[in-house]
Amino acid sequence: MARIAGHQGLVWLDGWGSPCESCSGAHHLCRQLKVLGLDARILPAQQVGAYRVAGTRSKNDATDAAAICEAASRPHLHPVPIKTAAQQGILSIHKLREGYKDERTAVINRIRGLLAEFGLVFAQSPEALQAALPDVLEDANNELPGDLRLALDRNVKHWGRLDEEMAWCEQRISEHARTDERAKKAAALLGIGPITASAVVATVEDFTQFKSAKQFGSWTGLAPSQTGGGKTP
Template sequence: MQEINRNLICRVSVDLAKRVYQVHAVDGFEKVVLARSMAPERFFEWCQSLQPGCVVAMESCSGAHHICRRLRSMGLDARILPAQHVGAYRVAGARSKNDATDAAAICEAASRPHLLAVPVKSAAQQGTLSIHKLREGFKEERTALINRIRGLLAEFGLVFAQSPDALHAALPDVLEDASNELPGDLRLALDRSLKHWGRLDEEMAWCEQRITQHARSDERAKKASELLGIGPITASAVVATVDDFTQFKSAKQFGGWTDLAPSQNSSGGKTKLGGITKRGDVYLRTLLIQGAKSAVMTAHKRKDPISLWLVQLKERVGWQKTIVALANKNARILWCVMTRGDRFDPNHVPKRSHAGEEVITRSAGAAA
């Protein structure tokens, strides 16, 4: 094999897999210098001979943040590109998808200045988010277990209220009741399921304890918790997901990044707005929506400007739109709180310019 002059390489892309990496490298004239697969350790050895500052791009996937941190420690400009935007640069299209064409598409996408890279998370960030993911996994498993128990009991004519607490309280008596038709083996199985339910509750409680501790120890999370509709779990998830809020130019851009902004189908100067796009971080958006629900439900009990606005908006546009509006408002306030160092003031009334547009002078002003 002919020796490659790696000093000519100016951009490298890598399509990641568990045991093999597909590498694509070009020089300053966009000529392909290397296109081959490598074992992971062989790839890192090869990267050590690249020029400092050489761009190494990859798609966002499992392990991408770890690989980026490792490459950056070598002095390379490692970048993570949004996977949903890379496919548009595949020359052969969707009908010719393989590791080689994917790596070439990543390399082409990395050359586009308008395609923003995904910020690389630190190990601490990923550790905090892992606790959140474990909690979500335990919650989904518990929900599936509850539904499974309900389905099995319904086969024998035993139907209970939809509340998990009601089922949990009634299940021991059902297992002890000899008058029902439950077979002995099923009673034993349901008893084991009930114990498994308890273990899942314990695991969720432990995760929530760690998340709450992070929310109380992190200064930015404590500031985020002061907002209406944002509790410890949401505050912890926000600061762990977005480490540097200054990467967004404005509160509006951050609100759009959470995909709480309306989708568009506009043409010919005619604006057509639809529902929210739902293309961003699903977990973070879900937490913002759930927190907004609690704030909207109790808005009539408070007299601050945001709560009064929520009451009026709910009467005008309905429950669901009010929730999304508050979630978007909270996202914008979060950007102001994190970038300007102010504290959230629920009683703050933003000033207005002569043109009638609001001028954001303090953190809560971004909400208007």
């Protein structure tokens, strides 16, 4: 949950995550506080942490609030733009899709691992495994026990349900990319598809906040990390 610190009508929250993402509820809290007439802003938590006394060893509500106030006084730290409810709604579809994708990968790897225990190894592509599974489960000559055949059959059905959920998410994302004017402009760029276009415009409400494409790339985390001296790349 977001940590909050405030003074004279100005409220700061530290949002855990990247500069373009914050912890659960931070954007909602800011929207609600603005309704009350307060000037609420979000600071990236990884930048606020640098101002906490004794670092992570003294992390508690009091030191977090003090660090927020200290970080808020630094002119070089820029607040995270507050997302609208509509933006968060589209981004939630993207997050669900990524979750389903990770879960599907886990299911596929689980099936492969179980089959490999009985000497059944198949090509790496999910399509090759999916095509071979019906024959494997029906083949009475392999060593697969009956209970495992039933379990694998349930996993295959779960895989199918995850594919359906991903397809639904992609349908909603594609619809957003077709109907949102900014997403259509982003999709017209070379190498940008509907999923990326939808995610970009849902993440950034106002692109004029960036002075250049380089600054936007740095904000999204595309810029390389620097750990030594020398010239800035």
